[in-house]
Amino acid sequence: MQDAPDVDKLTEEEAKAELAHLAKVLLKANLEYHAGDDQRLNDAEYDELKRRNTAIEARFAYLKRADSPSDVVGAVPSGRFGKVTHAQRMMSLGNAFDAGEIHDFDDRIRKYLGLGSDAPLAYTAEPKIDGLSLSLRYEAGTLVQAATRGDGAVGENVTANARMITDIPKNLDDAPEILEVRGEVYMSHAHFEALNVRQSEAGAKTFANPRNAAAGSLRQLDAEITRARPLAFFAYAWGEVSAPLANTQFGAVERLAALGFSTNPLTARCDGPADLLAHYADIEQRRASLGYDIDGVVYKVDDLDLQRRLGYRSTTPRWAIAHKFPAELAWTRLEAIDITVGRTGALSPVARLSPVTVGGVVVSNATLHNEDYIAGRGGDGGDIRDGKDIRVGDWVQVYRAGDVIPKIADVDLSKRPESAVSFEFPVICPECGSDAIREEGDAVRRCSGGMICPAQAMEKLKHFVSRGAFDIEGLGAKQVEMFYRDDLLPIHTPADIFTLQARDNENLSKLAKRDGWGATSAGNLFAAIEERRTVPLARLIFALGIRHVGEVAASDLARHFGSWQAFVDAVDAAGPAAARHLQADAAEAEERRIAAREGRRARIKPARDAVWDGTSEAARAAWDDLIGIDGIGATVAVSLVTAFQQRAERASIDRLIAELAVEDAAARDTRGSPVAGKTVVFTGTLEKMTRAEAKARAESLGAKVSGSVSARTDILIAGPGAGSKADKAAELGVQTMDEDAWLALIGGT
Ligand code: IVH
Numbered sequence: 001m002q003d004a005p006d007v008d009k010l011t012e013e014e015a016k017a018e019l020a021h022l023a024k025v026l027l028k029a030n031l032e033y034h035a036g037d038d039q040r041l042n043d044a045e046y047d048e049l050k051r052r053n054t055a056i057e058a059r060f061a062y063l064k065r066a067d068s069p070s071d072v073v074g075a076v077p078s079g080r081f082g083k084v085t086h087a088q089r090m091m092s093l094g095n096a097f098d099a100g101e102i103h104d105f106d107d108r109i110r111k112y113l114g115l116g117s118d119a120p121l122a123y124t125a126e127p128k129i130d131g132l133s134l135s136l137r138y139e140a141g142t143l144v145q146a147a148t149r150g151d152g153a154v155g156e157n158v159t160a161n162a163r164m165i166t167d168i169p170k171n172l173d174d175a176p177e178i179l180e181v182r183g184e185v186y187m188s189h190a191h192f193e194a195l196n197v198r199q200s201e202a203g204a205k206t207f208a209n210p211r212n213a214a215a216g217s218l219r220q221l222d223a224e225i226t227r228a229r230p231l232a233f234f235a236y237a238w239g240e241v242s243a244p245l246a247n248t249q250f251g252a253v254e255r256l257a258a259l260g261f262s263t264n265p266l267t268a269r270c271d272g273p274a275d276l277l278a279h280y281a282d283i284e285q286r287r288a289s290l291g292y293d294i295d296g297v298v299y300k301v302d303d304l305d306l307q308r309r310l311g312y313r314s315t316t317p318r319w320a321i322a323h324k325f326p327a328e329l330a331w332t333r334l335e336a337i338d339i340t341v342g343r344t345g346a347l348s349p350v351a352r353l354s355p356v357t358v359g360g361v362v363v364s365n366a367t368l369h370n371e372d373y374i375a376g377r378g379g380d381g382g383d384i385r386d387g388k389d390i391r392v393g394d395w396v397q398v399y400r401a402g403d404v405i406p407k408i409a410d411v412d413l414s415k416r417p418e419s420a421v422s423f424e425f426p427v428i429c430p431e432c433g434s435d436a437i438r439e440e441g442d443a444v445r446r447c448s449g450g451m452i453c454p455a456q457a458m459e460k461l462k463h464f465v466s467r468g469a470f471d472i473e474g475l476g477a478k479q480v481e482m483f484y485r486d487d488l489l490p491i492h493t494p495a496d497i498f499t500l501q502a503r504d505n506e507n508l509s510k511l512a513k514r515d516g517w518g519a520t521s522a523g524n525l526f527a528a529i530e531e532r533r534t535v536p537l538a539r540l541i542f543a544l545g546i547r548h549v550g551e552v553a554a555s556d557l558a559r560h561f562g563s564w565q566a567f568v569d570a571v572d573a574a575g576p577a578a579a580r581h582l583q584a585d586a587a588e589a590e591e592r593r594i595a596a597r598e599g600r601r602a603r604i605k606p607a608r609d610a611v612w613d614g615t616s617e618a619a620r621a622a623w624d625d626l627i628g629i630d631g632i633g634a635t636v637a638v639s640l641v642t643a644f645q646q647r648a649e650r651a652s653i654d655r656l657i658a659e660l661a662v663e664d665a666a667a668r669d670t671r672g673s674p675v676a677g678k679t680v681v682f683t684g685t686l687e688k689m690t691r692a693e694a695k696a697r698a699e700s701l702g703a704k705v706s707g708s709v710s711a712r713t714d715i716l717i718a719g720p721g722a723g724s725k726a727d728k729a730a731e732l733g734v735q736t737m738d739e740d741a742w743l744a745l746i747g748g749t
Pocket of ligand 1: 091092093126127128129130131132133184236237298317320322
């Protein structure tokens with residue numbers, strides 16, 4: 001390396017040759033690194049070569065190669081691909097499966113916008129491409145970055161590979177200064193089949209379906225491999241743009257086409273649900289002859305101004321929905337029923353099947369839901385499958401809808417073997433021997449072992465390190481199992497992860513000396529753990545794995561409370577009220593029973609109120625606040641309180657918190673918002689928007705929307721007909737304004 005001539009002295013010929021050489025060497029180094037090959041360049045050598053490559057590119061910019069190593073950001077230190085934080089989150093879509101749900105979708109939007117059922121409301125309808133989404137960033141008309149969706153917030157940098165896709169323009173004429181184009185990368189049926197032929201001839205693994213083939217081809221470290229596997233791209237959406245593309249969804253897609261992107265020819269503008277459903281039927285009928293996989297039709301509100309008003313729930317737009325095609329079916333034999341124990345203790349029956357292809361995917365496991373489902377009973381106690389139970393040895397019908405876990409739809413009794421016996425659902429936990437209890441009204445039987453059940457503890461840990469949670473590089477499900485069983489350096493609870501390095505040091509760095517480990521891999525793991533010691537509040541709440549608290553609820557809670565301490569205090573304060581809530585449910589059920597027996601109407605409110613009498617104001621207020629959060633209901637609230645009140649669980653959480661630095665949740669991006677952190681109340685009639693829209697907009701600006709006026713209220717927005725709330729506000733000296741003044745304040749129309 002010392003012998004290399006000065007970059008300044010290189011001729012164009014020499015520079016070109018050296019860039020080609022460096023691309024090859026650095027690529028090989030990446031591959032060897034990831035194969036764990038010891039012959040690879042050391043990090044310093046690697047960095048030196050990379051610097052030289054950058055220096056040559058700086059001097060001869062026009063010689064920069066499509067597969068330039070400088071586009072493979074951070075490949076060596078931080079894993080396969082560099083990470084990209086999306087300027088705007090990449091959202092997913094809500095699903096619908098039948099016409100009724102499409103009418104509901106239209107109704108919801110009209111209600112939200114305050115549109116009557118006769119007011120015109122246009123949509124677009126277009127195929128839902130079954131590939132993987134990609135975001136392409138253009139600056140001054142040049143493609144500067146391509147990123148996968150990842151978890152929606154952070155994706156992988158696949159720029160070098162995206163440059164190999166002919167459908168993706170490298171330069172645009174007449175584009176906004178900043179333009180992020182989003183769409184789907186997919187592989188056509190013809191290319192998929194040809195690829196599998198080539199793969200099997202070469203003795204390499206074949207792909208189950210075009211989607212996997214597309215994903216595997218895009219996420220190749222060697223961009224040349226991507227080039228050899230023809231991928232295609234349809235543009236259908238956008239992220240950050242410095243100037244709007246159009247006023248309508250349809251117009252924006254037309255603009256993307258004019259800029260040189262492939263857009264789907266079956267994109268149509270539709271007038272309402274009936275029209276959407278007609279277009280759906282048309283697309284479904286053409287499905288088999290399209291030459292690429294689609295798994296439904298996406299409907300979007302056409303007017304971009306209305307899209308903006310409708311906005312987003314946590315991860316999905318209110319203005320769009322995916323109408324999925326019906327599930328694919330196949331028959332096969334049920335070989336066994338296994339019981340797995342999940343992180344909340346649920347005993348879940350899993351069907352082990354004789355492998356069968358369902359819609360292009362080989363299926364050998366399916367969920368059987370719960371014991372009633374196996375027995376042929378539905379959630380309401382009535383029959384399902386005409387009461388037919390499911391037995392080991394039966395012929396069963398398997399179906400898949402979208403990406404979801406396959407399910408069992410039906411049983412063929414004519415093929416039932418003589419020897420088949422009805423399935424006996426276990427009443428003790430197969431993992432720890434504790435009683436497995438089924439509570440009244442619950443379809444699921446649960447292990448009562450809590451933290452002493454190894455399956456629960458291990459599943460909790462796996463959830464804790466999973467992608468939407470702590471996402472610790474090098475600590476996946478497999479490693480968690482290993483550490484859980486380790487005697488010298490065990491991980492039994494989340495806090496143990498963060499004390500791992502200290503304990504290892506006491507052990508004189510035993511980890512580095514073990515089979516399958518070395519100083520580097522142990523060091524990498526400790527570094528990855530350190531990197532996660534600072535954690536955003538929403539991720540932390542989700543990671544705890546509390547029943548009913550998924551990613552959406554976790555981020556709603558984080559946004560509402562802002563800090564860990566505020567969150568914990570609120571849950572603790574709501575504790576006594578949660579108990580009352582459950583007693584009130586029981587009292588209501590009892591009252592209904594008695595009333596039915598006595599042949600009179602049930603007096604529900606008095607029955608519930610009697611239970612609540614004597615609950616402290618503070619507990620009630622905390623409870624109301626908790627269940628008043630958009631998306632959080634009594635079920636989630638009870639579950640939170642229960643988890644925090646369980647002693648072992650609480651101790652485990654407290655020990656974890658002591659190890660972490662929790663980042664407060666920014667109440668969305670509300671910088672510059674005049675109402676961030678304010679508590680506001682709407683009352684009376686709103687004329688410019690519906691209540692739901694007013695609430696969502698206020699919340700998106702960082703305000704808290706409350707249902708009642710108190711000393712903590714900052715602003716009351718009073719429309720015509722405002723009554724007692726306006727009086728109370730006046731009494732308390734709360735600032736009061738009308739709808740127009742409010743809109744002027746938040747800068748809206
Ligand atoms: S729109 C904010 N349109 O489906 C809405 N998505 O299930 C952004 N997809 O992540 C998505 N075809 O990868 C949209 N015509 C289409 C689509 C489409 C396929 C994918 C996309 C998205 C996923 C959601």
